Amino acid sequence: MHTLGRHLLLELNGCNPKLLNDIKRVEEILVAGARIAKATIVGTHFHQFSPFGISGVVVIAESHVAIHTWPEHGYAALDIFTCGETLSPEAAAQYFVDKFQARHPALFELKRGIIPDPKPAKVGLVVKEVFPYDRPQELQVVS
Amino acid sequence: MHTLGRHLLLELNGCNPKLLNDIKRVEEILVAGARIAKATIVGTHFHQFSPFGISGVVVIAESHVAIHTWPEHGYAALDIFTCGETLSPEAAAQYFVDKFQARHPALFELKRGIIPDPKPAKVGLVVKEVFPYDRPQELQVVS
Numbered sequence: 001m002h003t004l005g006r007h008l009l010l011e012l013n014g015c016n017p018k019l020l021n022d023i024k025r026v027e028e029i030l031v032a033g034a035r036i037a038k039a040t041i042v043g044t045h046f047h048q049f050s051p052f053g054i055s056g057v058v059v060i061a062e063s064h065v066a067i068h069t070w071p072e073h074g075y076a077a078l079d080i081f082t083c084g085e086t087l088s089p090e091a092a093a094q095y096f097v098d099k100f101q102a103r104h105p106a107l108f109e110l111k112r113g114i115i116p117d118p119k120p121a122k123v124g125l126v127v128k129e130v131f132p133y134d135r136p137q138e139l140q141v142v143s
Numbered sequence: 144m145h146t147l148g149r150h151l152l153l154e155l156n157g158c159n160p161k162l163l164n165d166i167k168r169v170e171e172i173l174v175a176g177a178r179i180a181k182a183t184i185v186g187t188h189f190h191q192f193s194p195f196g197i198s199g200v201v202v203i204a205e206s207h208v209a210i211h212t213w214p215e216h217g218y219a220a221l222d223i224f225t226c227g228e229t230l231s232p233e234a235a236a237q238y239f240v241d242k243f244q245a246r247h248p249a250l251f252e253l254k255r256g257i258i259p260d261p262k263p264a265k266v267g268l269v270v271k272e273v274f275p276y277d278r279p280q281e282l283q284v285v286s
Contacts, residue, residue: 004213004216004218004220005211005220007152007220008256009253011149011256021229042190042198043188043190045186045188045200045202047186047202047204049187049201049204055185055202055203055204055206055207057188057202057207057209057241059188059190059198059200060198061190061192063198063211064198064200064209064211066200066207066209066224068148068206068224068226070147070256072210073147073256073258075147075258076152077147077148077224077255077256079222079224080279081211081220081222083211109150112152112154112211112220113154113213113216113218113220114271115218117215
């Protein structure tokens with residue numbers, strides 16, 4: 001079984017409410033966290049709501065980091081969605097917990113996009129790698 | 144118990160792979176879906192990866208809609224994160240399943256940001272509304 005994406009969901013309760021309403025700081029923290037995860041940033045979009053609250057997304061080459069804040073509740077929902085084997089989303093999660101001063105954080109991980117392993121190929125034969133959902137992919141076995 | 148955000152997670156398997164690699168169509172579908180959910184769009188960011196795959200985010204006044212596609216697996220991960228009582232994220236979810244021609248969709252809902260109801264106020268008194276995490280908020284009871 002192979003997983004295409006890892007999705008960390010952070011429930012950040014008991015945060016510093018001033019921080020959660022400071023769009024410049026929120027963007028700095030999210031961008032720094034994405035770098036700590038070793039992600040490649042391809043774009044950012046942050047928005048300040050009235051009377052308070054911020055939504056922000058950092059689009060990364062390996063998916064996205066998103067935040068929504070409710071300063072009036074000291075709460076932020078933070079998602080770190082990554083693909084590939086080289087990233088460190090947990091390091092980013094720890095950084096976000098620290099930086100937003102979350103006294104009551106919770107972390108959940110979801111595996112997104114489960115792809116069964118292809119069936120073992122017969123050596124010396126040209127076989128079709130069997131992917132789920134009837135989408136075969138040619139596989140040339142060379143040894 | 145009160146929930147600040149609703150987070151619908153769609154696992155779209157068995158999609159039309161051509162659609163999943165057509166950045167213009169993917170953006171059109173996401174924007175149309177956000178409108179079907181009655182969301183207010185404040186920004187979009189879409190990115191085409193090489194050799195294939197698209198990441199896209201529609202930032203809405205009520206949070207975000209995000210997609211990551213793996214055309215080679217006929218798979219897309221789609222998130223619809225909303226807050227407020229007036230939106231219809233399920234209608235958007237149904238629209239996305241139809242438009243991406245997902246033959247094997249799965250839908251999960253998460254409640255993000257659980258806020259206990261404030262304690263009942265005593266009529267005629269100025270009381271403190273008790274929010275979790277030691278963040279009291281003044282509440283003037285007027286009747």
